[in-house]
Amino acid sequence: MTDQSVRGKMGDSNAIPDPRAQTLALQGLANRVVRGLLRTPVLSRAMGGRLVTLYIVGRKSGRRYTIPVAYTRDDGDLLIGTPFGWGRNLRTGEPVEIRLKGRRRQADVRVYTSEADVAGLYATMCRDNKAFANFNKIGFDADGNPNPEELHLAWMAGARAFRLTPR
Numbered sequence: 001m002t003d004q005s006v007r008g009k010m011g012d013s014n015a016i017p018d019p020r021a022q023t024l025a026l027q028g029l030a031n032r033v034v035r036g037l038l039r040t041p042v043l044s045r046a047m048g049g050r051l052v053t054l055y056i057v058g059r060k061s062g063r064r065y066t067i068p069v070a071y072t073r074d075d076g077d078l079l080i081g082t083p084f085g086w087g088r089n090l091r092t093g094e095p096v097e098i099r100l101k102g103r104r105r106q107a108d109v110r111v112y113t114s115e116a117d118v119a120g121l122y123a124t125m126c127r128d129n130k131a132f133a134n135f136n137k138i139g140f141d142a143d144g145n146p147n148p149e150e151l152h153l154a155w156m157a158g159a160r161a162f163r164l165t166p167r
Contacts, residue, residue: 053099121161
């Protein structure tokens with residue numbers, strides 16, 4: 001028997017919910033502007049406190065992608081998360097090139113895909129960055145903790161978390 005997971009109702013144990021994070025209408029233009037700002041020496045230091053640029057090579061296509069993404073600091077590492085397909089090009093043990101605060105360097109990658117890991121790391125990122133939480137449609141309870149059901153839905157929709165250790 002094969003796994004035939006499809007998008008559908010949450011009551012269906014094989015259903016995958018629709019993606020929760022949505023790209024902006026002008027996402028390509030916004031990414032180009034942000035990439036340019038992150039390459040500018042003075043601005044990169046100011047903006048680099050929250051944004052890192054990833055230089056990713058497609059695992060099948062060989063195509064090069066340059067993606068600005070928000071990060072959260074955690075014990076000297078960078079935590080990032082995404083439900084988008086580009087995340088499948090990052091693999092544990094394979095370094096990725098990044099631009100952090102204007103400086104291009106290598107970073108070691110650790111990929112997290114289990115529900116417990118993704119939910120825990122997404123919760124950390126949501127607490128640190130409310131824009132990340134909003135983008136991923138994750139709300140907070142009265143105590144300021146991310147909603148566990150919405151963390152679960154993000155994971156069900158394909159969210160992955162990554163720990164980057166800059167060299």
